Amino acid sequence: SQKIEQNSEALNIQEGKTATLTCNYTNYSPAYLQWYRQDPGRGPVFLLLIRENEKEKRKERLKVTFDTTLKQSLFHITASQPADSATYLCALGRSNYQLIWGAGTKLIIKP
């Protein structure tokens, strides 16, 4: 069956360091992948989308990579700040418009 895995354990990072989150998938051929941020008690907020033919996408301090051979996406936040603390969700979309979501990884940036 199709499966998306994000690290269920919280990731603790020191302020100023680079945080790297992982999204792995199996039995799936995504057309694109999205990353969202979710704060407690709020809805997810779209951050970045990367397509299957793109290796890397950047937006300010955010960078996403997409390796269809490894079936993995990495989400990086450089120069991390306590305000970056949140849960980050990945979602894989297929060409038939089916979207499958990971359960998210909680990121904690310590001052």
Add this chain to the structure above:
Amino acid sequence: DAGITQSPRHKVTETGTPVTLRCHQTENHRYMYWYRQDPGHGLRLIHYSYGVKDTDKGEVSDGYSVSRSKTEDFLLTLESATSSQTSVYFCAISESEAQETQYFGPGTRLLVL
């Protein structure tokens, strides 16, 4: 939250009662979605709409129905609430048929006793 409101924001109800959740958007987006979010699970699609009166089932549609009589409103009804439907419900909108770049509402926390 990109011009999306959900009501109510919190609700406690009893097993067997019908419940209707409302999603209202001011963005004039064509596509609207209802998800549920449970601990340890990714967001799961319940139903979606691709236009007024045009709806389709998602991954976990059993026990739920939807209606969209106006572009801006998408209603989710739990026909006879069960404890397994205790969850946080999110509405989302998108301009894209491919579900790219979705904008989410603030969510409704539903407790079924």
